[in-house]
């Protein structure tokens with residue numbers, strides 16, 4: 343399998359290269375040259391099979407001959423063996439036609455673990471085969487950071503630097519990043535918002551001298567391997583609910599558009615999907631885009647669903663590339679306008695194409711709290727604020743015929759204050775995570791400034807390895 347950049351001007355790469363590269367060198371995001379197809383008979387056969395077996399069948403065509411099949415299978419087994427639920431991503435019915443797909447049974451209680459547990463192992467494997475090291479830099483609005491640190495802590499071939507917005511993540515999220523004591527883990531609290539952190543990460547990738555000096559790699563969903571691992575649970579849920587014989591809809595709490603793009607990929611691979619519904623909080627750039635055809639950034643508002651406090655939604659570029667027939671110059675034009683003026687217009691054809699597969703809805707703070715409260719009282723099920731946003735939007739898009747799956751992206755115990763205020767019950771952290779709540783924290787506070795981040799990373803490389 344080969345990969346091409348959304349902007350059409352970067353080298354065509356194989357899976358292992360894409361895994362280590364993160365962002366393409368033309369500033370774009372990698373996409374597979376074509377979508378592997380999964381036949382209806384294969385989808386039907388996924389029902390009831392162990393998660394790891396389905397994962398291997400879905401992921402292997404994307405990996406091609408970059409990694410030996412036995413090694414890939416071992417890494418998949420180890421990744422999902424670490425989940426605390428035997429089904430890995432169980433489906434819970436919350437209404438006659440609606441289900442929550444619980445994606446938070448991994449080590450850090452968020453859906454990020456599903457991909458990150460595998461990504462850590464894949465990167466380590468490829469680096470070891472090549473005798474290389476990498477510097478991983480990631481931006482987080484709360485969950486990617488903890489999941490990445492958990493996946494890479496103590497690994498000898500990688501240093502991991504996570505940029506998070508100071509004071510804008512929950513205490514549990516912050517402690518997952520600041521309490522690991524391994525020397526290769528670096529939590530950087532930036533005085534800005536998530537979009538500032540993400541812009542700095544992209545800036546580091548576009549500063550080629552720095553990128554090459556530190557052997558920069560990325561773990562955000564700009565890295566195609568993240569998306570690949572997330573495609574699996576769409577097939578697992580779809581098959582459990584009757585696919586390929588009946589279509590299924592998914593509502594996805596959305597920020598950086600990675601998770602829902604994985605659903606789009608599953609659909610392109612043959613999963614019958616009725617609707618992909620984008621659910622946002624008041625940071626609703628994606629809802630406005632679907633309504634008006636104009637992608638326009640505005641200021642970020644802090645909410646009780648901090649991981650979705652995002653305006654620049656990276657993976658939308660992948661969807662735009664698809665809708666524009668992989669026309670790199672059209673995508674480059676849109677991204678240049680976004681950089682220059684903070685907005686771009688989507689032409690009528692591509693917009694109609696996007697609207698055929700996607701719907702969208704927003705959920706404000708009062709609606710989030712009300713949804714947590716009513717779901718607890720009526721269904722006895724405790725939602726975290728991100729999943730509650732999905733549940734609220736899903737209710738408005740529920741249709742008879744196709745079951746609706748809401749992606750449960752985080753465990754309520756990651757956001758105990760918001761959940762307690764809304765439902766009147768305080769969700770408990772699993773016992774294994776309790777020591778973290780009184781452990782010593784270690785973080786560096788930096789301005790939201792690319793040069794300051796570069797200096798910090800290079801100083802570390804000099805101190806530890808005598809290089810750079």
Ligand SMILES: Cc1ncc(COP(=O)(O)O)c(C=O)c1O
Pocket residue numbers: 452453484485486563595596597598599600601602649650728729751752
């Ligand atoms: C709990 C939670 N829900 C939803 C999202 C949004 O996912 P995505 O950025 O893939 O759209 C995130 C962050 O990415 C998250 O951490």
Ligand SMILES: N[C@@H](CCOP(=O)(O)O)C(=O)O
Pocket residue numbers: 481482483484485486487561562563564597598600649650656
């Ligand atoms: N919500 C995310 C933001 C980063 O998203 P990613 O999927 O691109 O890593 C977070 O919790 O950090």
